[in-house]
Amino acid sequence: MRAMSNVLTQISWLVTVRPWLTISALLIVTVVLGAGAPLRAPLPTTEETLPQDSPVAATLQEIDALFGDAGETSVVTLLFRGEALTPDGLAQMAALVDEIVVDPDIGALLPPVDPVITPAALVQAALQLERIEGVTQAQIDAARAAPVIGDAIAAMTGTDTDGTSVAIATIRLLDTGDERVQEAERRIDVLADADEGPLRVSSISPTVVEDEYQRATEEGMAPLIGLAMLLIAALLLLFMRTISDLLLTLAGLFMALVWIIGVEGWVGPNGLSLTGPPNSLTSMVPIIMISLTVDYAIQSISHYREQRLAGEPVLSAVRIGMRNVTVPLVLAAATTIVSFLASLFSPIAIVGDFGVIAGLGVGMSLIVMLTLVPAGRTIIDRRREARGTLRPPRPISGALPGIGRAAELLGRSVARRPAPYIVVVLVVTAFLGFSARGLEAEFSIRDILPRGGSLLQDMDTLDAxxxxxxxxxxxxxxxxxxxxxxxxxxxxxxxxxxxxxxxxxxxxxxxxxxxxxxxxxxxxxxxxxxxxxxxxxxxxxxxxxxxxxxxxxxxxxxxxxxxxxxxxxxxxxxxxxxxxxxxxxxxxxxxxxxxxxxxxxxxxxxxxxxxxxxxxxxxxxxxxVTVTDSITDRQTEAITTTIAVALGILAFFFWATVRQPLLAIVAVGPIVLVLISVLGTMALLGIPYTLITSMITALSIGIGVD
Structure with missing residues (x-):
């Protein structure tokens, strides 16, 4: 441990003696790494995210090799609201379908067998008519009574929850695996939306669903991130009570995000090709980094203020605080990084890429906050100290009135009579652990579509x-x-x-x-x-x-x-x-x-x-489903791996420092209880155990260690 202490002493000396050099180095690294952002490759297709040894992946390759584009089709569902089984309704339906299929970009993708199925075509076939125009209501009713075709018509019609009559038509398109099928689906959606007549028409297809999700994400993410940053800034200001600490934290957060976004480009397919393109998992890394970066900043500032309150001058306070905070933060970061890097053993490439990017992100957040905050405080507070205007710091623990006193009373009570508290914690944990047995592990596309949107209403109508x-x-x-x-x-x-x-x-x-x-x-x-x-x-x-x-x-x-x-x-x-x-x-x-x-x-x-x-x-x-289940299962394994890694790292640390490795169990035990409580609470609140919640659960272990 003496070697580690020497290293920490040298780092703290460098940061405090040459703070401007430290900040300059951080800015240079930010510019260099940020230059990699334009190199980020496009998102992979859904098929490319399959596990390498999946029979579904092998079947997809076989179908593509044997049957070509005809082996895979994309289905567009046309939704007609109104009385469709009438002469006017069927005429509008047939006219719209004719307009769709004669479009050259759409017609080129129609499969050779049954590309379009509509109630209008079924009625026309039952009555053996060349055109649906001119059909009477009596003829339509007769077609609906036909033994086979009538059943098919009934399967394509129904009633919405509000009593509105509904009919559907399906158009199959050859899935060429490129932009052509996506543009065709978008073109159909435009034609359906612009169609006029007694029926109100809309369309649902994979591309329409994806576009709605991306549009909601892009339009809603900026305000959401902005609101999150405002809330973070408000909370930081509430706890720190200084503008300079707030600005240092936000600057460090900005640097860390630029670093990881740029690194993702440098190590991706358009750079060093060490990882694949960005994916839905790696897109969550910046969100993970926000929480970690703020946590690291609060820890650094808190330890610095403690030394100032103890009477240390600025330089000594920065150095001692940095040495004190570095070890626990490095332990926590190492635990989290190892748990993420365990994803490299996953058969799913995007999971391995996520592990690499997330591990780099955690390390970068730590580096930024262990250098920028001490260097910034050294520059700001030494000037104030030299002018004699440096005020005594406010302890972060006293940011909220009464919290410190309440914590002191609670700690005294627990120290005097620990048994009742232990019993309560164990009983609550046992109850929540029992509740966790009913935790659902499913994901629905509806969970991420905007509430009240037209697409979600269309999907509900189809269900009904x-x-x-x-x-x-x-x-x-x-x-x-x-x-x-x-x-x-x-x-x-x-x-x-x-x-x-x-x-x-x-x-x-x-x-x-x-x-x-x-x-x-x-x-x-x-x-x-x-x-x-x-x-x-x-x-x-x-x-x-x-x-x-x-x-x-x-x-x-x-x-x-x-x-x-x-x-x-x-x-x-x-x-x-x-x-x-x-x-x-x-x-x-x-x-x-x-x-x-x-x-x-x-x-x-x-x-x-x-x-x-x-x-x-x-x-x-x-x-x-295959990809989501594989990822969720892998993240579940990652939780166990993270706990084991945390136990091992802490056992080694406590053995090396105080020769008591069993203290690791005391440190990790409460984290396990918290995990059980979190999973049980999710089950009680009806929150499913999905990819995102599983990662947050695993991440909480690393946060718990520090």
Whole structure:
């Protein structure tokens, strides 16, 4: 410890003897690091945040390689408020859809199979009309009574909570993974918003939701940060009672934020490529740094004032206070940094990047406040001391009248009779710990959308009228298409999806067009509109399936013939004669239900009578749930790691200083009790255990150490 003491003495000497040099060095570093801010790369896509070993990530890559853009689709939901199932309502609906699909930027992204589904198109198909214009109310009512199409129309219509009639239409766009699909979704939203007629129209899509979130974040973050800074400034002024300390703290806070924002650019893809681009996790680092920087500043100023009150001159007070505060702050910072760096072992790249950036941020906050505040106080107070105008400092502990006296009385009472206090703490902790068992760990996009916004109202309307907004889930099946078992499994799966009671809870409807449904369509003479029945193809299939088992050779001929007749075949089945075939299944699923989304894969495995590892589902919601769960689980592990690290660091410190390592348990024990109490309080208040709250929980350990 003597070596550490010597190092601290030298640092404090340098800061106080050359304060202007210290501040100049800080300014130079701020300029250099701040120059890295323009190098910050764009945010990664949702798919890029998946764990490296995730089966969902592997499936996404396979679907993209095998089926290209057709393997993934983005769903735009058009919401029509008003009496849609009327001649005027259907005419407006059809006209809007026509305007949308003829737009070249949108039309180029429409998939080859069922790109648009609307009540108007269903009525038109049921009545076998070329155009919906001129249809009568009696004809519409007749179409609604049709056995199959009527059920589909009913599924796309409903009533809002206020009694307003609601209808929806869906438009699928090929997810090209670039700006084209996003611009197409925005264009559809503009056309829907500008549409005039008896129906009020709006749209919901992934891009619209993301734009709403980003707009609310960008527009609301500046006032929020401004308000936070004002509150911080007011509290600092309340506790410190000096403008100079307030300005030093705010200047240090500004420097620390510039440092970390610039460093993120320097170490990112456009700099040294040590980390990935900024992401939703690293964006929280500045918020973390604000609390830590203010904490470090208060600690530094408090220790300096204590030495001044003890009668020390300015230079001695700065040096002694700096030596006294550095050790506990370094211990706390080291604990927090190690806990963040443990994220490097996460399979999710953005979690590892967060650990690096957050660890750097903690270290930078500490460096700034352990140098700027002492140097600033040295410059300001030595001048006052030389002029004889230096006033006695006010202790921070006495900032609020009565607090010091109350703390003194409480401490005296605890020292005399500790048992009752220990019992109360343990009882309250036990109760809150028991309550923590019911802590929810889910995240909903609605939690971050602005309250009272039109998008949130649209989502609530969809929930009330048709069960919720939907997206398209893509499922990759690896099986031999010419085998009997594969065809039977596909048929059983289609039957299960036709029944609302047996399909997965998240599924919003039956399976879309698939290899198996194409086969039925071309080989079955149903007599329904759009029937593609081909006698020759049907005869070939009948010959291939004449026995108990499919004839592989004849079945291969059938597949070759079907592929030549139907261009959609190649978007649904990759027939590999030398390997295992790839079959793409797609079905609509409700979004904003994390529990149901998590269960999609297990539900599919129960309905699929083949091997479980031959079927894998993926969608934007599945990706989000996978990433969020992985990050939250990793942060939960980080809490345990942080506690263990804090225990180890403090044990070593107490052993090296007073030869009593067991004091570490005394120091860390209350922190554990506080964590349990925080989690229990969250459960009682209905606050879910999400990514953000898990990080705040882990961060509180480091703050507790100092």
């Amino acid at each position: 009228a048709v069960g919720g907004s939907t997206e398209m889930t893509s499922t990759l099946v690896r099986a031999e298409a010419t085998e009997t078992r594969t065809l039977l499994n596909l048929r059983d799966l289609a039957v299960a999806f036709d029944d609302e009671a047996s399909r997965p809870q998240a599924a919003a409807g039956p399976l879309g067009v698939s290899y198996e449904s194409l086969l039925r369509d071309w080989t079955t003479d149903s007599g329904e509109p759009g029937d593609r029945y081909d006698p020759e193809l049907a005869a070939l299939f009948e010959e291939a399936s004449a026995g108990l088992e499919l004839d592989p050779a004849l079945m291969q001929q059938f597949l070759d013939r079907l592929e030549a007749l139907d261009p959609a075949f190649g978007h649904l089945l990759i027939n590999d004669p030398d390997g295992v075939d790839a079959i793409l299944l797609q079905f609509p699923t409700y979004v904003d239900d994390p529990a149901a989304t998590k269960a999609i894969q297990s539900d599919l495995e129960e309905l699929w009578f083949g091997e479980d590892d031959t079927i894998t589902a993926t969608s934007l919601s599945i990706i989000s």
